[in-house]
Amino acid sequence: MQHEFSLDYAKHLDDKDALKQYRNKFYIPYVGDKEAIYFLGNSLGLQPKTAQDEVLNVMENWANFGVEGFFMGEDPWLNYHKTLSPILSDIVGALPHEIVTMNHLTVNLHLLMISFYRPTATRYKIICEAKAFPSDQYAFQSQVKLHGFNPADAIIEVHPKPGTHLITKDDILATIEAHKDSVALVLFSGVNYFTGQVFDIETITKAAHQAGAKAGFDLAHAAGNIALQLHQWNVDFACWCNYKYLNSGPGSIAGAYIHEKHLSDTNLQRLEGWWGNDEKNRFKMEPTFTPSPNAEAWQMSTAPMLLLATHKASLNIYKEVGFNNLVAKSQQLSSFMFYVLDTINTDGKYFKIITPTNPNERGCQVSIIVNADAKAVFDKLLPNGIFADWREPNVIRVAAVPMYNSFEDIYLFGITLHKLLAQ
Template sequence: MSHQFTISYAKESDHNDALHIYREQFYIPLLNNKHAIYFLGNSLGLQPKTTQDEVLKIMEAWANFGVEGFFMGKEPWLNYHKKITPLLCDIVGAKEQELVTMNHLTVNLHLLMISFYQPTKNRYKIICEAKAFPSDQYAFQSQVKLHGYKIEDAIIEVHPKEGTEIITTADIIATIEQHKDTVAMVLFSGLNYYTGQVFDMPAITEAAHNAGAYAGFDLAHAAGNVELQLHNWNVDFACWCNYKYLNSGPGAIAGAFINEKHLQNKKLKRLEGWWGNDVANRFKMENSFTPSPNAEAWQMSTAPMLLLASHKASMDIFKQAGFKNLLSKSKLLSDYLFFVLNEINQPEKRFTILTPRNSNERGCQVSLSVFKNAKAVFDELLPNGIFADWREPNVIRVAPVPLYNSFEEIFTFAATLKQILKKY
């Protein structure tokens, strides 16, 4: 059935959507006593209704057992993470031993760079995308300075061609080849936060390895959003936050991946803490570190149980829905969003879509570059019950996610945007 820019078509699409029932498992924000249209899953996912129950279980165990909650009760905290790790395998395409849930995204990025950015006199450069998320840029710059190199020499940014916001895979590979004798690490986003472009991670990884460099990715906007096969792509390391598409709460605990080929590499440097010590002798309190035989060796501090509980609540829903099913629905939602935006952008073009149209190069997010009065247009959305995102100088980002957004919401957003654009 061809797309139609009608409310009846949108409602019928929702009726035929087997995953539509999962919307009821989330709290939808209210504006003016009506459910708002929340297209901000790319910034903070909505709260599952089960989150409070999962957190309360930890609170009750704390009340009943105190510190012995790590060892007593129905779900001792010491092994709680083992309920989460298997649920992440399909989402990021990894083996259990390659995954660890810990810290926050930028902390994990720094810890992984301690291991994988070990510059030498000849190899010291980091290749990344231009307009990477600022926190990544700060991490790159501080690591380079920590090792005594100049930012302008050690950090190589790959830019889009003039007149576009999209960085081609060919340009990325050409840049890696150009610096093949001096590059130490290639570190890209999985999905660029500004444009919504998904990078060709397997091609970038292969090019990095061919140049003798490590390949890593910040998956903040990719994890839970697009298909990932970190192990099969031979990625060296990756990290991500869990508060966006993975709905684990503001400031949620984050995740990291270390390819199994590196887990037993004793030459690989690492900052270490007691929670990374092998659990078999962790509580012997010895002064020599025996690393866990898996990615958990990168853990440093005691597991934050309340954050883990919040994370588990969302992971359980992903398991119920099936990640492949969610990816299929995400593509349908995104295709419809592109269609309705094209419909309202005629006959006079009022905006351009920065996000690639090829479904293999995008996830949930679509970024609009509005030609005139962009901020005024954006400011009209919230009073009309629509949560969206603003990025300077003129970009509106929207991200309909498959767990709780609908085709009807996409239609309503487009119809509302059409009326707003007429005013400006």
């Protein structure tokens, strides 16, 4: 598509956008007396206007039925979560029974590593990307130490080549091949939080399995952002948060996926709790755990209904709009974002984009390194009505989310950023 750098053109794209009405289903923050440009869906998605109603429904059931709210009312709590998995299955490309909504992201990562990181004296290494999100790094280190290994030896990080910011697929595959006799787990992000680089999950999974290792992924920046086919790609496990692109609220309940081939494996180790017991005999209060015949076997504690309610509000919108439609619009927004940034950055005068230019290797997020006084430029964005994100030491991240961002948002951001850079 041949773009134009003008407000009229941006408005023209918005007029043609078949999904433009969904912006009205979210609360847009204000700066002063104007709606802000909110490019922080990669950090915390905006609140669906129906979220408060969903929470109120749970509160009213609690008031009217007490504990019987698990079994009574229009939306009994016992099976409340079962309406969410089919929607999530379309978003992450999984079968509904492979998905469970529970806990928070790093808790789920630990629980899944208990099952899928089973090191031996000779096969104990974890291969991951360099500069993974710190919480992942802490989880890897603590799991390795839990099994008596030294993180400096057991954790193998794949780095970008010197002078670059992106990790090549060839380097990932070469690292897996080099450690094929000692690797137990290959665990990458779906999308790197710092650069916005999308990793080739299918190829990485295949290489891990050929090396005799399991393949898992942290999809914090991928779920609700890029097209995924976890089941088809034969991924062993994955986990994600729901407060970024899935708009389910700060600290919202998270999600996990376990491939169905593992669900009937009676030798698989797992930390177990009451809520993961098969619901057919859960209330018999028997001392022996009988796992649910699906991913819910990894549940441990009673479902937090208030968190599920906000999650449901957002997922209902995803069900209505269709995730494939959102991915298509995301690609259009991203194309326009790159065009606008390239237009204002004549000959690389002001900044460098470190997010891949290939549309197949990026999602919503664009990360830029400002050439001079990056933090000073960032600090002026919010007073000018733009919510963006700062990552040390010098990166500004922006994400045009298809559910509620517009082409006009991108154009006005470009105008404002150029003004700040040119001062």
